Amino acid sequence: MANIESILSQFWTGSQPAHGLPADAYRSQEFWDLECDTVLKQNWVCVGFVHELKEVGDVIPVTIAKMPLMLLKNTHGEIGAFHNVCRHRCLTLVDEPKNVGKLIRCPYHAWSYDLAGALRASPHFGGMDQHRPEGFDPAENGLKPVRVAVWHDWIFVNLDGHAPEFEEYAAPLIKALAGMDFSKVEPIGTLDFGEVATNWKFIMENFIEPYHVQFVHPTTTDQPLGDHYTFIDGNCVGSAVDLEEEVNTGNSLAVSSRYLALFPNFILGRYFPDQIGVYLNIPLGPDKMAQKRVLYTTEGQTLSDKEIEALKGLWWDVHKEDHEMCERLQLGRQSPVSDDGGMLSPHWEDSVRAFQELIAKSVAGSQKSTAGDING
Ligand code: FES
Ligand SMILES: [Fe+2]
Structure with missing residues (x-):
């Protein structure tokens, strides 16, 4: 320092x-x-363009402040932002822009997340055909969301979650x-x-x-x-x-x-x-x-x-x-x-x-x- x-x-x-x-x-x-x-x-950082996420399930990876993130279009047609990291062994989930359909599937052990970030599958995690071992709560293991603001065609994220509301931040x-x-x-x-x-x-x-x-x-x-x-x-x-x-x-x-x-x-x-x-x-x-x-x-x-x-x-x-x-x-x-x-x-x-x-x-x-x- x-x-x-x-x-x-x-x-x-x-x-x-x-x-x-x-x-x-x-x-x-x-x-x-x-x-x-x-x-x-701590600030609102521009990370992408809304028009590049055309269809539900379109996902774009982006790295900000060394952190792998992903932007996506969810089933409501809204833009979401998540840490691009699997909750199992923390592999990055998406490595190029693509359409994932309804689920983001980790290539390593096939844990799968829906477009709202909820964990929907953790196959055989507890043993053969034991997908949910005792003490493991899928609800606690969804994708970690990132604070996102959409302003016209432009997508911003605020990683620490403490910046003022975007419209206030961007008032000038x-x-x-x-x-x-x-x-x-x-x-x-x-x-x-x-x-x-x-x-x-x-x-x-x-x-x-x-x-x-x-x-x-x-x-x-x-x-x-x-x-x-x-x-x-x-x-x-x-x-x-x-x-x-x-x-x-x-x-x-x-x-x-x-x-x-x-x-x-x-x-x-x-x-x-x-x-x-x-x-x-x-x-x-x-x-x-x-x-x-x-x-x-x-x-x-x-x-x-x-x-x-x-x-x-x-x-x-x-x-x-x-x-x-x-x-x-x-x-x-x-x-x-x-x-x-x-x-x-x-x-x-x-x-x-x-x-x-x-x-x-x-x-x-x-x-x-x-x-x-x-x-x-
Ligand atoms: S690291 Fe993603 S399923 Fe294992
Ligand atoms: Fe110039």
Whole structure:
């Protein structure tokens, strides 16, 4: 812990321009372990998309804070979340997205759970044809549920069960999206980037600062730096650009936009007049994360396959440009030059600093929840 304390004390020095989080926050196992125990357990973490669980019995495994979890669609058509672990010998139950029908059957000794998590079979557990030995209560051995919230197409979990209700937690984001008709939000395409060799925080930070946009995306975007501004409201941080003219040709992005993050890992980009993109960012270790992006229309418009492919191509390129920068940020963290965290623009990267302060407070075990900071 001494190391963590020194990381945090370096971060809170008050020097101007402010430094970023010290390099150890992105490379050390100790910091990652602590992040898993705090940031990723105590907050609402985005874990998946409702539209990917189409049929009853669809199950998707996901790992958060090192814990194997599963999302599923139950017989009521609702989304459920459970620890993805058999109650017999604690094998992970589901290792890839699939439809399990009515029962999740453990491949090891065939214990089977229904979609509400109840244990329905424990064959021969007490001896031949003795499925329920004395003292063994199936009702006590169902799947362990995880607190889940579904907000439009997005699934969140709160592992420690103590975060405020989702709508309260996400109030600043909900406010920032006022006026959007969510009933018209339709997924039109998915980009699955798989693993990216960077700390997940770099991906978040990259998204919420406008400073890099015209330098990293000179051909894929047309959003002049001077038109951008940052946005900070408690656990919702980001940036925005307001343009007088909007042109979204599929070749380059030149529309007014909102780049909003909900701490810790949810990202929603709103591109006026009629599109949003939501990223699923899964932290996997100090130097590894996975990312997916779903593209949505928001005004019920129909796009041709060609238009959708063009949009997917554009976003693929934009993300790849960002991934390269984030991977290089990670590589830079191997150098002692990065020990003090580099420097943040007081103008363009105050949103990054705000995100990092949420991280620093969360790992420090601040008794105030992040939502308390926001709303209080
Ligand atoms: S570990 Fe699952 S049935 Fe034995
Ligand atoms: Fe970018």
